[in-house]
Amino acid sequence: MLLQLSHIFKWVNSGGQRIFLLKDINLNVAEGEFISVMGPSGSGKSTLLNVIGMLDTFDEGTYDFLDTSVHNLREKHRANLYKEYIGFVFQSYHLLDELTVKENLEMPLLYKKHRSSERKALVADMLDRFNMVAKKDLFPAQLSGGQQQLVGVARALIASPKLILADEPTGNLNSEQGEEIMEQFKQLNNEGVTIIQVTHSEKNAAYGKRIIKLLDGRMV
């Protein structure tokens, strides 16, 4: 089992009322799964993804990731955990504008203190794999949205995570570009990477092997 969420609650207090963002979420994810999370705006999709990605905390329940109890961890250890095993892909790419494609890819490795030669090799692999060798010295602003998202996916992958969390990865792309990204995901999944994506699109959700539907913070 890769991760296990049980009875997860998350809420905010607003005007004396408790508003639940996540309500009694129970979810087991095995390695190699490809899950699509769907639901209307405000149903808690992104919150759930952030909780899984350990970027956000929750108020009640337990979360085990590879047999580690995330709910008992301090922030620093949590960070180490997701640094090691999780890669993120965002709707608006979130590449670092000041860095070239190559440098963007290198960034996670720097934070994980890889040696220089190792970094070079991994970056070269990744560039090769995504057919971006020619674009390695361009800055994000010089790329199309689809290309930027490809870099985003490559960056998420470079540190060989076990899990990729993608929050509407195709939301800002046209259908052709979106399809390309989804194909990449499918291929990655075939290679054994676990993927959880949030999406609005039925078509993209169909790439997943399992679909989870959320409504008002509950799984339905």
Added chain:
Amino acid sequence: MWSNFVKIAHRKLWKQKGSSFTKLFSLSVGIVSLFYIGIYMHQELAFDTFHRNYERIVKINTSIMSPTGDLSLGLTAAPLGPYLSSVAPEVEALARINKEYGSHSIRKGERLFSESENIFYADPGFFTLFDFDLVSGNKNTALDGPNKVIITERMAQKYFGSTDVLNKVLYYDDKPFTVSGLIQKMPARTHLQFDFLISMATFFAKSDPNAAQNWTWLPMNTYLLLNKREQIAQLEDRLKTIPQYLEENQTNDRYSASLEPLDGLHFSAPKLGELGPKGKRSDLYLLLAIGIMILLLAISNFINLTTAQVDVQGKEVSVKKTIGASKKDIFKQFFAESLLLTSLATVLSVGGILGSVPYFGHFMGAEFNIEFLLHPITFILLPLVPLVLSLLGGIYPALKFSNIASVPVLKSKETKYTWLNTRSSLLVFQFSITSALIIGSLLILKQLNFMQDQELGIDMEQKIVLDYGPNSGIGNAFEALKEELGAVPGVNRISFSSHVPGQVPNGVSTQIRDVKGRTSNGEINLNLVDQDFIKNYGLQVVAGRDFRKGENDLTTSLILNEAAVKAFGYENPMDILGASFEQWGGNGTVIGVVKDFNYMSLHEDVGLLSLKIWPQQFMKITMQLGKQNFEETLQNLKSKWASLYPNIPFTYYFADDHFRAQYDKDKQFAGVVSLFTVVSVCMGILGLIAYATFWCARRRKEMSIRKVLGAQVPLLVWKLYKGFSIPVLIGFMIAVPVAYYLGAQWLEQFAFRFQIRWHFFALPLLLLLVFVWMAVGMQTLQVVQANPVDNLKEE
């Protein structure tokens, strides 16, 4: 990792050109300003300390207590020094210096010039106490006999056209002197500023035969070298036992001597007869305060602009955190950015300093010695500058940024950062500093204007002063000379005197019958003048009469000013007329009273003054020239003079320029303060512009929503202006009392000063607001006029 930080940092700096430029500019200007202020302070505080034995050198002062007032002098009687060195074992060596009085003609062949203020007589011990090197000549013998003179290289060039001058002859007031030594120009940081150093034996040879043993005449600056500095107290005790100064041996005036260490001389209270310029600690502190303010401005600009980028940087931080950056990584990155920027600023400042030193020294009226910049220690200390600056300005933003959580910024742009309030506080702080500086420099400029516009009670228009120096021959024949010069067409009025306005005449002890009929003693400045002086300078006789030709007014008639009349207790000037007086050079009666006029700078009150006719003592001729053919008149005067006195140079100045020259130091100070004010205002404004850019970006959406809901453009502009004006106003309010207090303190040094009224503060406030509105105007207009659609689109 670090190389990566630097890479990102430099790309970021480049991308945010405006903000980076502002930061760099502020920091560099801050460093350069502080450097100059620091080096100026250092040189002032280290005044006279370059002599090897400076800690063991003391100067003797004399104070005189007389029934009408006390007097402190930086001078002593001639025999005091030798007496002490014969009786006190603490004294290792002695040097006396007498500064020559008035102008003197110095000649070498055809080269004839008038010299004043730069001629000293000195004992042979001079070189034992003070470490000045001779370029040529022997220190041990250069001052050991009469008619020997040491001259500076500048004078060697002026009179000989070369520096090969040893044992050559120079005519001093037509007497031959041998050049016994050549010396470099005096460094700026000593109070001993001379061009001619004449042997003391020469002084005694020309003086009264009893001068060397006269205990009540005080011509000497006396310096002693002690065995140990700790012996000062011991020697002070010995000074109390000087037989001539014991109570039973003194009559009316009581003399006493005291010691002052050389290293404390520069900042002590001014005393009569002291040599060289005095330093003012208050000016120094004011400059230091300005320097620190500018540095704080630079740093707060830095903090403000860095944190203002939170919207852009916040996203970056969040992304980095999600891809694995730890808090420490983020902190390191922002600190590296600060370090890069401050290092760059340091390099720029060093360049700026090297390029500006010659001009700046001149501007601040100091001679900057920057040889120490080449010292290895500088290269070790230099990297500390960016480090310290980064610690001051970089830590806070770096900490704040590293604490940004990964999620909220990614999720929405509308997150509020509570610590943004820090920026408003910084803005208030910046504007209080800027306001204080603006108020301060306006105050100084206003006082300068006030002094120059003040009615002095003297007519100095179109007057030139010919300074011929002490020469009783000319004085005795002054009436004939007056006719000769008056015959030159264009010369309207002529008068002779020992001093002209702007010079403080010697104070002399004067006894006059006071209002109660007693004979009272007072120290009164004595200007020796001819019968036309009062008329020509437009002074007003308020009681009695002016000097008259034909009357036997010579030395027996005295005219006082109102201040002197009051000092002797008379309310009505008429009452003092006919009172008998006894004064240096004779006795007689008071014949007239003139209205007070400012013959000294307006730093001082109108001093007590007496006027008396005494032709032998005349040294200056004041001539009023017609406006027409001025140059021609001057030429004719010159040739006339040359035919009459070929050995006395025709050296002249304009009476009004000469008077105003007293304010040169004030003007210079005002210039320095104004410059730093302009610098700080520029920094403040630049900071504000850059800040406004970010601020407007934040409020773009709000403004668009308001517009969609129907707000009018002028209303929106006003709303934005208000946002910027409030910190300015608060800053100004904080600055006013501080500036008022400091300004009033500074004005204390002027006897004549303008009154600070409330409307004085209106101008700086208006200036400040105009600056601010101009700075933010463009950006606010852009924001307000933008199409709301562009700003309301969601991502």
